[in-house]
Amino acid sequence: MEQDLISKKELLELTGISYGQLYRWKRKKVIPEEWFMKIATFTGQETFFPREEVLERINKIITLKDEVSLDDMANMFSSKPENFKINEKLLLERKLVSVATLTLYKYNFGNCLEFNFSESVALSLFDKLLKIKGISINDVVSIIEDIKERFDDIQCEDYNLVILKKNNSEELFIIFANDKVLEIGGVKVVEVINLKNIINSLKEIWLED
Template sequence: MTEEELISKKQLLELTGISYGQLYRWKRKKLVPDEWFIRKSTFTGQETFFPKERMLERVEKIKNMKGDMSLDEIAGQVSIFPTEIQLSQQEILDSNIVSKVALSLYLQQKGPLESFEFQPLLFTYLIDQVLETGRVSSDEAKMILDTLFTYYDEMQGKNVEIIFIRKYGMGCCLLRSLPSELYIDKETKVILRLSVATMIEQLKTKLLEER
């Protein structure tokens, strides 16, 4: 699988204009996950690198939110932990958080719910994002959902990636706890990769916008 492009700490500070002190204060406040601080050997010794695209997006988001929210409030917004909510099906649809198709698919698999707390809504949002790619069928989306039902609770609090692969027309869903390496044979196609942490952050932003 293709490795994520990295950016060095020096490059990050120069490109974004943030200071060394700001960066490590954000780390202490959990605005930036510990696993994004990647130590690697270089010709000058040990240096710190970050996943480039995700880190640049996170710095921009923190800068934009700082005017209206405290660092603790921002940390709650970008953390991978659930927030307390309770929404009816109609409230979810009226807010355009997920599509009717995704909501219907979730309820087919799980059964009727009077209201949605964060995790059921997150699963529905994940399936909505999966279907939007156009890369998987409804049956394959159900397979992803069943995998989440079975294993996600064991991975709560971890940085999880959903990977859907296909070989000879047969699909398979994997949940991967990052950081970890994954090797697959050349005949297996990676259909999609989805960061659950990113989806949690997006969902929290949508919920915040609807308040």
């Protein structure tokens, strides 16, 4: 499928930002350098961007710029935020997890008072999985263990965690998909969880704290 692009000229007109702002945000790494794509056109070489991604990012920057520094934003948008820590108190205050979920997670994965980035994502996903009807705690623990092993690859992509079940069977299995999930004969989609949404929510809460 051909990527939907937006030219630099159209981007500046549509968002109301200046040329200087755009390239300052690039230098500060709040807009990824790889989004600045030089493409030959009939008028010469022009800069294009992935339309949906860059418009969403600029809208986010404009929303946050009066409250969050560009350095902190760059950290938030990074696939691996530095110095990321969330403690139990904040997790419970923001209702990211319940006391019961927290207790069960620590029972299966070890006790800790603060959670780093990967552990926070795993804990949030653990909470969501526990709420799915028909899934056992053993299944949930297995999925989280798999996520932990693949985390470096998963966090860099817009993946959906898809939980499937064969018809007339209680056995569940999972796949990672970065596109629309369609049901096929003999297999039922039990749940689709977007991992990027979990990751972004945690980053925003961390910055607000």
